[in-house]
Amino acid sequence: MAHILRSLKSILDxxxxxxxxxxxxxxxxxxxxxxxxxxxxxxxxxxxxxxKKRRTIEQRRIRKFLSPNCYSKVREETNFLRSLINNQxxxxxxxxxxxxxxxxxxxxxxxxxxxxxxxxPLWFPSILRKSNSSGSENS
Numbered sequence: 001m002a003h004i005l006r007s008l009k010s011i012l013d014x015x016x017x018x019x020x021x022x023x024x025x026x027x028x029x030x031x032x033x034x035x036x037x038x039x040x041x042x043x044x045x046x047x048x049x050x051x052k053k054r055r056t057i058e059q060r061r062i063r064k065f066l067s068p069n070c071y072s073k074v075r076e077e078t079n080f081l082r083s084l085i086n087n088q089x090x091x092x093x094x095x096x097x098x099x100x101x102x103x104x105x106x107x108x109x110x111x112x113x114x115x116x117x118x119x120x121p122l123w124f125p126s127i128l129r130k131s132n133s134s135g136s137e138n139s
Contacts, residue, residue, distance in 0.1 A: 005046075070123075077121060084114055102126060
């Protein structure tokens with residue numbers, strides 16, 4: 001590694017510090033001092049596109065997957081909601097699931113409303129994303 005850095009430094013020194021032939025005589029040659037510094041500056045300034053600290057295998061495995069308990073809850077709720085719409089998703093309207101106790105005043109006119117018995121799970125927000133469909137009708 002040090003050999004590569006030394007050879008890279010010598011190449012750059014020769015390339016950057018050579019006097020161009022077309023310059024007028026008696027003009028000083030500019031050579032940056034950072035290129036002439038110790039090799040430690042090269043280690044800091046050269047970006048090798050690798051992480052400096054590696055995550056442990058435990059951290060990597062935890063990052064990859066949702067916990068089995070949470071995943072099973074999400075899967076059960078998703079399958080239940082899919083069974084309610086019977087695989088008939090409208091292509092021209094959004095589907096909004098309305099649970100018992102939800103506020104139905106903020107439902108857009110062109111949304112497909114599906115009534116769901118029971119309360120909304122705490123991890124399932126009522127509005128997943130803001131819809132731009134109401135703003136596009138007015139303009």
